[in-house]
Amino acid sequence: MTHRIILFRGMNTGGVRAPVGEQRKMAEAMGLKNPRTLAASGNLVVESGKAAEALEAAMEKTFGLKVAAMVRTPDQWAKLIAANPFPKEAASHPAKVIAMVMKEEIKDGAVEACRALAEGGEAVEAVDGVLYFWFPNGQGESGIFKKATPRMLGMGTGRNWNTVLKLAEMASAA
CATH class of the missing domain: 3.30.70.1280 (SP0830-like domains)
Structure with missing residues (x-):
């Protein structure tokens, strides 16, 4: 199945x-x-x-x-996990690393726009159609999170790294 x-x-x-x-x-x-x-x-x-x-x-x-x-699919999810550009941060602070899974493509200029909004060490990378965010002070305090919109990024939904890993585990269980 x-x-x-x-x-x-x-x-x-x-x-x-x-x-x-x-x-x-x-x-x-x-x-x-x-x-x-x-x-x-x-x-x-x-x-x-x-x-x-x-x-x-x-x-x-x-x-x-x-x-x-x-x-x-689980294979696509495994690739999303493997592509995480913030592995050290995800290991030490998984709730502060977000993977934004996109419905379609990331909008042109989205990464640059997020970087311009970044505060306090925040970072964003796009890998294989996924936006990865590092929010060292938490998502609620993020300059990016407060101002980035689907109009800027494209349609997607974010999950913190804890959730990403739990979903992988659920999908691999029979």
């Missing part, structure tokens, strides 16, 4: 809510096998593949939410 890691953008933040139990029921109703959620933040791992558009349509039909879904 092929696993899929599904990330919903903006779930359970800013008033966009869909209970994880209901997300699992929705996935089962779509025919997705063994749906598992991680935390209440729009993470879903299933044992079958569906197009992101089908998941987005199901979220809108089930919850009335228009949210973007990013779908990745």
Whole structure:
């Protein structure tokens, strides 16, 4: 069975809510096998593949939410982990390293724009269509985080390194 890691953008933040139990029921109703959620933040791992558009349509039909879904295979996720340009930071402060998985391409000039907003040692790198952020003072205090928008970066959703690793573990479990 092929696993899929599904990330919903903006779930359970800013008033966009869909209970994880209901997300699992929705996935089962779509025919997705063994749906598992991680935390209440729009993470879903299933044992079958569906197009992101089908998941987005199901979220809108089930919850009335228009949210973007990013779908990745375990191999794609392993490459995302291996490509992390901040491995030392991720090992010592995993909650302060963010991988932003993009729906489509990173916008031209996004990295440069983020670097111009960076404060206090913050860093950003783009590797294989993923934006990686290092927020030494935390994301909530970040100059980048406060001002960067999808219009500047492209449509994506970020997960801290703890979540990235937990999703990899979930997708590798039978």
